[in-house]
Amino acid sequence: MNLSFAKYAFGGALALLMLLQTSVARADDKLKTPAKPKKETKYDKLFKDKKTETARSKFITLHKMDNKLYFELPRKLLKKQMLLGGTIASTTDPSNVTVGARNFNPILFYFDIQDSAVVMKTPNNVLFQENATSANLEEALSLNYRDAIWQGFNILAYNNDSTSVVFDVTSLLGKPTNLLPVMPTHNGNYTLKATPKPELSFIRGIKSFDTNLTVTDDFTYTIATSLMSMPIGGERPTTVGVNYSVTLLPQSVMRPRIMDSRIGVDFSVRLAIPQEGEKSRRIFYSHRWNLVPKDKKAYAKGKLCEPVAPIRFYLDDAFPETWKQPIREGLLRWNKPFEKIGFRHAIEVVDFPKKQDDFDPDNIRYSCIRYIPNGSSAEPTSDVRVNPNTGEIMNASMFVYSNIETLLHKWRFVETAAVAPSVRSNRLSAEKFAEGLSMLVTREAGHMLGLLDNLGASATYPTDSLRNARFTNTMGLAPSVMDDTHYNYVAQPSDRGVAMSHTGLGMYDYFTINWNYRYFDTDRVSMNEEKQTLEAFVDGKVKSPRLRYYANRNAQWDPRVQAGALGNDAIASANLAIRNLRAVESGLSRWIKNDEDSRMKEKLYLSIAQSHYALFKQVVSNVGGIYLNDMKVSSGIPRYQVVPKDLQRRSLLWSLRQAVNFTRYANRPFERKGFMAVSYYDQTLEFMAYDILAARTRVGVSSYLLPSGYTQKEYFDDVYKELFASVEQLRVPSQGERVLQRTFVNYAQAAVSKATGNGSSSAASPRSALSAPTDSATPGFGTPGMSLAPSVDINIADKSELYFYNCLLKLQPALQKCLKANLPAEARSHYEMLLFKINKTMEVKK
Known part of the structure; x- marks a missing residue:
């Protein structure tokens, strides 16, 4: 090896070694020097040292x-x-x-x-x-x-x-x-x-x-x-x-479905952007789940198809085991109308997952049927969340309460114990409870599918037919489960084989699911073509009263829209029901056992009295009533019809006599044994008087629309004759007569004082008549959410002040004459107070 080269190589290696040692020393120095502290941010400070x-x-x-x-x-x-x-x-x-x-x-x-x-x-x-x-x-x-x-x-x-x-x-x-x-x-x-x-x-x-x-x-x-x-x-x-x-x-791809006001489905509203030469107008989307067939070609050929995303409900594992099957059946019952429009297994019910870590019933991704422990007897409720941009239902959960058995027992006992000995006990049998639970779940599931209550559906069945076994077992109690009917309180003990509860979904339910969920291929059918097809479908169906939607908003005027009512003849249905209620009241103490403190009997007794009052309200709604029909002019069915004169008068007279004699239904010996402070029969009298006198405004409007119908003068003549019969006959008034007479004079006093300027009171202020829809340019037929009542100036139609004044003029001398008769002190005091109020009202201001 060349010596000079070796010397050079050695010197280079030595220099490299020294350089490495210097680098390591500098690195050690850096490690020994403390790092600069990281600056604390507002975010850090916000949560620092806090729980x-x-x-x-x-x-x-x-x-x-x-x-x-x-x-x-x-x-x-x-x-x-x-x-x-x-x-x-x-x-x-x-x-x-x-x-x-x-x-x-x-x-x-x-x-x-x-x-x-x-x-x-x-x-x-x-x-x-x-x-x-x-x-x-x-x-x-x-x-x-x-x-x-x-x-x-x-x-x-x-x-x-x-x-x-x-x-x-x-x-x-x-x-x-x-x-x-x-x-x-x-x-x-x-x-x-x-x-x-x-x-x-x-x-x-x-x-x-x-x-x-x-x-x-x-x-x-x-x-x-x-x-x-x-x-x-x-x-x-x-x-x-x-x-x-x-x-x-979600960024939903579901196309909105344009509403038709003749369909009982919930909706969202939008304002349509005007095109050139057009007016702006409202547009309504129906609320519905996004059901799309997996095989669109097969669906188009009429074959049953499963949906891409079925409507899946998760069943709470907290439910008692015996409840789960009736709940499933109540939900899955809706699969039948979906099958009619081509969807197989549109609705699924599964148990709460046990091995799915991300499952949480509070997560809105999951629609759940929840068990709610409580001490009240509430009906099932639901919470439905909708994308207002499209009307798509994103989530729907139902709440079923632990004390629902108490509610079902009360309804079934009060409404059917006169006919069905099997329910004359402290609890429903397992079979009867399951039947009732399934019925309530089915109805609430309708809300979760977008359907609205249809409280007038039951008025399309003849009252007599509800006593017929073949009819009730085939048709149920109403053409829709969305009517708020519980059990068949019209049936009598002599009727054999009559259905006492709903047998399933009705024809209206099938029709409404068809309209809301029938699938249209958006690549082939435009929104306008879809709307026209569905509108024509409704045109052909709603000629049948049993396929119509009777909106709750019309209940003030339309006597058919009554919660819990049965049959098309309110007076006949009420008479049959009252006969049953009296039988149930008389058997209450015999049929309810092991109730030493009478708490259960008292609740049932109260429910009997409340049922009496509900029947009264259903009949009195005929007085001044107007049937409202959401129909096209071309259908030939008028949009409104005043209740016939004879029916109005018969309903008023029936209601007056029920009110006057209402306390006779009370079981005084039973009440005195219990804990009741004031009998419900006594409490209700003033409400009945108000209901009767409130009808005067409806009569004014209906007679304005149909002058040949029942007039306000005829109404006041009939009211006066029935309420003040004791005055004309110079006799002691009953408790019911005293309450109704006092209420009538109070209303008359307020109305006349307001008209003459002697004072004012809101007691006699009439209800306003609702206006007819004005949005005639709405895409899709009609205007959902608006009353069908015709627009009437209430100040022109209602002459209550005049007729109240005439009644007081007639009553004044009659009371003076009555006070000369030899009546007990209590009756005299009552009549003297009425006369004092009338004299005060009739004073002329100087």
């Missing part, structure tokens, strides 16, 4: 800290539409608050950032646009239909990579707020006033899923109850559990 409960997901992350609620919103979700809803999840007072109830409509909104705040905007998506519009029109629409800011929240921090924004939503979702009124305002005839106690309200739980979240709160209120502005008892504390949900709306 925080966090629910993370791909959607919105929730933070619960010091009874405050924070959203951590991914910025990618800004301007994405969401739905905010709320339901009652629990309560300490089931007599006033129903678990599963929704007391505000879901809020459609999206989040946006403006300056240093996150704002919730409600999209002005009332606009419906099927075809493209010009740039000028788009600009005009953007100016006139801006999105409104609904709520705002200060930005507290961005997360450390600035992909999400954090803000405090406690004021909206963690405390009671008027923006989201969760408490009911009425309970039957009672008015409820709930005053929140924010200091006694707490955030109980938070959950976040991939597309939705839930927040559970405990809100405390004091509730005050009043009846006709009169306080009932004092304020009482009530705590309710509230489930709020926020759901990301």
